[in-house]
Amino acid sequence: MAFRESRLREIGLLSYHKERKTFTVRAVMTDNAVPSNCTLEDVVTFQPRTHVVLKDGAFPAFKYYSNGKAVLFDLVCGPDNTLTHIQTYVSAKLPELALGYARAAINQFIDTFGLYTRHPLSIQRLELMSLEDDGVLAFQITVPSRFTTHVDKFHSFRAGGPFLNTEAIYRQAITNPSPYYRLLLAFRGFEGVQQTRTVLRRLATDLNVSEKMPKVVRLDALQLARLQFPPEVSALKDMDALFVYYRGLRDAAAHFLLDRKKTATGSLQFSSTHEYNYAAVGALLLEYLRGELIRLRDYYENFLSKKLHDRYPLWNSDDRGRYHLVICPDEEDSAPADEFN
DSSP states (O other): OBOOGGGHHHHHHHHHHOOOEEEEEEEEEESSOOOSBSOHHHHHTOOOBOOOBOTTOOEEEEEEOTTSOEEEEEEEEOTTOBEEEEEEEEEESSHHHHHHHHHHHHHHHHHHHHHHHOOOOEEEEEEEEOTTTSSEEEEEOOOOBOOOOOOOOOOOOOOOGGGHHHHHHHHHHHTOSOHHHHHHHHHHHHHHHHHHHHHHHHHHHHTTOOSOOOOOOBOOHHHHHHTTOOHHHHTOOBHHHHHHHTHHHHHHHHOSOOOTTTOSSOSOOSSSTTHHHHHHHHHHHHHHHHHHHHHHHHHIIIIIHHHHSOOOOOOOGGGSSSSSOOOOOSOGGGSOOOTTO
C-alpha cells in the first residue's frame, strides 16, 4: 500500500480507530503491458487503457456466490466508452484489508468476464477512495523495479555451458507479471541450480581442479526480519533451507488437486488474498537464486571454463555480418541439436 504524504493523517486515524466503515475501492484496468521498471509515480499515474467498449456506457453488475450472497461492481468507462475502472464496495476496519479483499473480489469478477470476452484484462493498480473528499486515499500496487544499470564496454560472454537453462529461467521469472508464476519459476531455477552444482562438481573432478566449490548462499537474518518475514524464516541458514520451507506454496500453485490430508493449504485459488504472500516470497527466492547463480558462474569462469575451451580469439567486431553469424540449417527437422534448436 502506498499513499501520498498529504494523506498520512487520514490513513493514520483510520488505522488507529479501527472502526468498521464502507470503503469504495476501484481497480484501474489495462490490457496493455504494464511497465515493470519505473518509478512509483509512473505506476500511480498510469492512464487506464483497454479495448473493452461498454456500448451503453457505464453500468453496475452483480456477482453472486454459492451462499446466496451478491457483491456489486461498477464498470466505469471514459468519454469513448472504453472500460477504465471496475469498482466495488468493502466493509472493513483497516484500509489495507479493504484493498486486499477488494482485489480478490475484482479478480474473481474479471475471471468470469474474461472467460466470455476472451479479453486479457488485468488490474494495473487499486485505488482506495477517501471517505472525506472522494480523492484517492491510498494505492495498492506491485512495487516496480527501479534500476538504472550503467554498463561498461565489454568484448564478449564466454560459452554458457551448464548455465543456459537456469539463466533463461531467471530472466523469464523477473519479467513475468504474475507473482504465482514468478514463484514457480524460482523453484524451477532452484532445481536447475542443484543440477548445475552436480555438473560443476563432476567437471572439477575430471579436470583435476582442487579449488572448492562455493558454499550455498547464506541467508541474511537481519534483512529477513526487516522485511517482516516470520521468525522461523529468519532462523533458516541458507538458500536451500529457504526453498524447502516454502515448497508448500509451490505445490499449492502448481497442482489443481492436492490431498488436504497431506498438505496444510491444499490447492490455491489464484484470485485470492494469497497473492501478496506469493509476491513477497517469490521476490525473496529470486534474489537468493540470483546470488547463487552468480557465485556458481564465477567459479565456472575462473576455474573450469579456461580448461574446457581453447583460448578465445579476440575477434574483430567490425565483421558486421561477414563471418560471425547465426547460421540457419537447410532443413530444421533434420538439423543437429545446438543451442538454438
